[in-house]
Amino acid sequence: MNSDAVPAAGGPRRPGSGNVPQTAGEPGGAGSGRGSDFSELVRLVKQRGLLDLRRTYYAAKMAGNGVMLAVGAVMFVVLGDSWWQVFTAAVLAGVFTQLAFVGHDAGHRQIFRSRRANDLVGLIHGCMTGISYGWWVGKHRLHHNNPNHEDADPDLEIPALAFSAEQSRTKRGVFRWMAKYQAFLFFPLLLLEGFLLHVHSIRAVVKREVKANGVEAALLAAHVVAYLAVVFLVLSPVKALVFIAVHQGLWGVYMGCAFAPNHKGMPTLSAGQKLDYLRKQVLTSRNVRGGRFVDFLLGGLNYQIEHHLFPSMPRPNLRHAQQLVNHFCTSRGVSYSQCGLFRSYALVLRHLHAVGAPLRHPSTSQQC
Template structure:
């Protein structure tokens, strides 16, 4: 996939204020309190039911099915934390943060670390220097980045298309550790509070698992739970930008071009909407990050029509096609290292 290096490469992007007017006039920026009340209630009920089942089943290998179920509920909780971080649920920062801290605490992720990282991503999606989501030590997302790798990272970059999905099994652990590291290094505003929440989560989680399960089953439970949660989270975010054009340092793009031309939507109907937490409408989400999740589907028709009228590419494909594009891109980026 290409690198955007000059404004001329973006084509004619039109007047973004016109699109804002159309979206606001359709009422799509209005809060959806009833939707989120139902969604949060169902998510918390499912999460609680999973742990009740865990307690009732006891020391059994059937707990691996419970681990898989909890991986799914954990991702759904994380999606609510994502929406809260974008102020999609309430207009009040304090109310959104309360929901965000609750859900982040339940899955063991630092809310402040994630919000800070995600804000930087939204400000500069796929930017080769400024987007933290393309700065992963053992992977490369553009050719210049691949050339900087050495040692073990150079080897993983060579074969990153084959390693990408297996590496996602570690993404859950990475999310936990990144928050702990940010608190330890005081990279967030309230490091002690964030560290306390994560330590409490870990203590309760490990105590419950090793108290109820024998060591072998406990280790298998943790591996399945954290591994599948990591894969789920990675597969929810990776299709949205990976394999789309990256933005070279020094390139000046208007907001509309920067958000649309680096993003990809994932088709698939209501089931995909649910499984990906609305992140499948990535273009609309990046243009209107505070738009409530259930309104993104309705906004899509407006945004797609606006792009067509202004000659802007609107990337969209099915889930498996999007993952295929991600893997082909990773394979192409690693090619010079394999052939060198």
């Protein structure tokens, strides 16, 4: 079923935690074995070659990103110490997000069969964007294994936001106030997302929480030193600070806008409910329509259902899998949610506003 609506709040709850996957989100746990709906879908997908690698696509994608990065660098040098660099900062925010998308794909082993080759691509892109690749893969792995799970999905562990009534009741102090008005604060808060990615990355390396800790520390240090040196050598201190704020802020907004429509506003899962792998991934995910422009804009994350079912499926194959997966889910009565880009943001904000309502009107909530 194609649906623009958010499934009922009383819908699916928590599945079993399943096995920890070996890569960022490989299938595992209940319902993924022989004879399940998912195993049948896997056979259909493999018959169409949709899990085959697309090395030429990724070579072209990385080359294109390299050209865009070079164009941004030339703009930066040519404009020099000018307020026009605010425009350069906006351009580079877009480029950084496209680089991050490739790092995401490498973390899912979409580019090469070899883990080492994918990790090399991921580490390089992590260095260019200032994100710890090892930290991100570990965090993202937990998300894929437990999408929208109140207790196990790190993407729901955001102090300033509440994604369910249960979460809203736990908020205290300034975070409680922010959760009250989270629908209004959501997009402004995304301005901090880029900075927070750097902070979490550095913290993970300092605490030695990543596997290749020495390599990651060197790459992050190289990024920070090179980034700040170039910015402050070309720009005056005030312009440099404005450039950093605009670049990092818009990068965070773009990243947040790419990931937010995927699960926010979909059913959250909590203790007591068992779902097989297919339903756990499909019922908690939302696709975004829009054709090739949206494919580029969101880095293939607009096919969130297909991506969650087949994390290692190369990005360009997701659009070909979409119709097959949609028909398969519909034939089995599994709700398949998709909508337009702006509609997806409206659903996210509507959900956040509804979750914050009991905090804004506690007496009404208690009477109900």
